[in-house]
Amino acid sequence: MAPHVCEICQTARAQILRPKNHARICAPCFISTFEAEVAETIMSTELFQPGEKVAIGASGGKDSTVLASVLKTLNDRHDWKLDLVLLSIDEGITGYRDHSLEAVKRHSAAYDLPLKIVSYQELYGWSMDQVVAQIGKKGNCTYCGVFRRQALDRGAAMLGVGHVVTGHNADDVAETVLMNLLRGDLPRLSRATNILTHTPSAAKATADSCSQEVSFTDVKRSKPLMYAYEKEIVLYAHHKKLDYFSTECIYSPEAFRGSARTLIKNLERIRPESILDVVRSGIDMAKLVPGGDINCQGSCSSNKKQTVAANADNEEEAEGGCGSSNGKESGGEMAQMELKLQQDELAETSGMETEIKLPAKVTQAANKSDLSQNTASTGMSSIPIRTKQTKSLGKPERNVAPPKQKLGQCERCGYLSSQAICKACVLLEGLNKARPRTGIEVGGNPG
């Protein structure tokens, strides 16, 4: 059989079978098509304003490396006049993050983009290695996720940047859609399918955007690669000879995500287009989420008000690079959910909840799970915090019928939070309290 000729330029030999639609094309045509498609996504959604300062959340992995490379190329080519910077988070995981940060430093030099590294150590006083030493290997993903979400926003604010772009690709989004169907989280499904998410204060800030000050509570997030296939990102990196760091975080992905990931890979094998079809379905479903408002992009809290309490708390957790936002040991996560659902069902059938009306019941169940989650994650030092939590949670639940959540600011750090104290501060309090306490308990134990 004669070698195939590129379907696009009709001259060069086709080297690439495009994962997205199985078109046979040559490498240069692939590169330019890939870039054109990302540009099309950005322009059709009017993602950036001319001259906007944009921070690229850079982990050193393939997605963010390709994102940085493509944005740099497109910015020059289309004269978007974007002010691009690289923003990296140093979680303080020895043997993982220190290596990938080296890659980011090389990118900074290669693309001539300024780089800012924000460490957990400087923001919170705790590196992930220290957190793991304190609480053990189980459950630390919660800390990492909660800390990361804030860290990106805080880092962006330090740079005076109001817009962070992340490297989430189509596979990630499709995975999140299926994962949230499996675990029944429609608000998150809706948020994951929005290319741009922002907070209400961000919406306000655009009105008087002349002010240079950027608060860490109004940073926009967007995913310019959300229609790009993971396989094509790898191909792009390969043919552009990009240097990236390819090691996953040492923690395995949570069970739901793992299950969804396998499913997406199998779907892709049966019908390659189905990844984008899942994304498309997710976008369509987001419009049907009760209480959702398409205009405010799904993530803003006025829209979120009607979602149940459990989500409000989770909101502060990362959509994160490592994909682990729930601090359960990986295999147990689905089993735990199964157990909880079974208990709910049992309670319902044996009539133990007959007095409670449906919306209230949802809040209560959600709060219950919240509390147990907090207890689990803060471990032994949780008692004083838990009482506080119960109070703040208890009030809205009692007097309002639909469980509305108001997004306010954390009393301590000022970060956006649906609770009086944001999740990061709660986690930190636990960590900080446990420090002296451990010492005392060790001393007291022998007796």
Place this chain on the structure above:
Amino acid sequence: MPARRADSRAALSRTLDANLCKRCQGNPPDITVRGELLCKECFFRYVSTKVVKRMESFRVRNSQPGAERTLLLPISLGSCSLSLLHCLNSQLVRQNERTGRPGFKLHVLHVSDTESTAHLDKVKALFPDHVYSVIPLSDVSQLHYVTSIFSDQDRPTDLSGLLESLKSATSRTDISQILLRKLIVHFAQSHGCEAILWGDSTTRLAERTLAETAKGRGSSLPWIMTDGRSFQGITFYYPMRDLLTKETLSYLSLLQPPLIDLVVKDEVKPAVSTKNATIDDLMRQYFRGIERDFPSIVANVVRTASKLDSSLLDHAEAHCELCDMPLDGQSPENSRICYGCIRTLP
């Protein structure tokens, strides 16, 4: 049922004998149902309660004597639809015993292209009190409003020609299912049936949720999942929606006499080659595992999909001419079919 509630509360406070059925504490258990060991009788009651609860609108007191409403029960002869037929038949028998008249009438429909009716004849013999019809799927070619879509696309309008013209196994299954549903709806409407009782179990509905999502038909989910008026203008009910597929299989095996041999095995071949695998096969296999290990998660998927608010698309004026779903921004300008159907008819 306050009596049962009191029972179970009392049962909770008593110490349970783990060697006996958890509900009645009278018989040795025969089966584990969602973590509870139950005897046959209690399991049958569990199944029938779940179905009867979904059939509230068709109680005797809601029916006019002599003018009972006719409901269409399409059966594939799979375990779900057979269990449903058995449950509804028993419900009708009970209604007759108690009040002397039924709350509804059943018209059983089997769509099959095979000549042999041996299987269905056995079913008929077991449940003789209902009206039965058998029609071939190829009858769909006689529905002009269906075939015009294909002829406009220069495709064959006869069923086998049409299916052959489709490239992938997924597309063929997808189109067959859409046509099957259209044919059943048409049959119901032209035979004076007030509603259609679909046999889908929780597991089937969960499979469909993810399969439709993967086919780009996410916006159709709220209509597929919920009891009520459908876009085809007829009311849909899903009486089996609270039962798992594996529970229907156990039900048919434990019945006296067992009906499990009547089940026409749907060939779920393990995906040896992915070339011929379909998205529906993949989801069926996936949920077979989830159903075994995490049955409540299966139900959670269905519950989640049902939460999507279909009224948000009520304003849509145009509907896909193939699958009947609203075309609200779902397809390119001037297209008569939706995104999912465009995908499946490349």
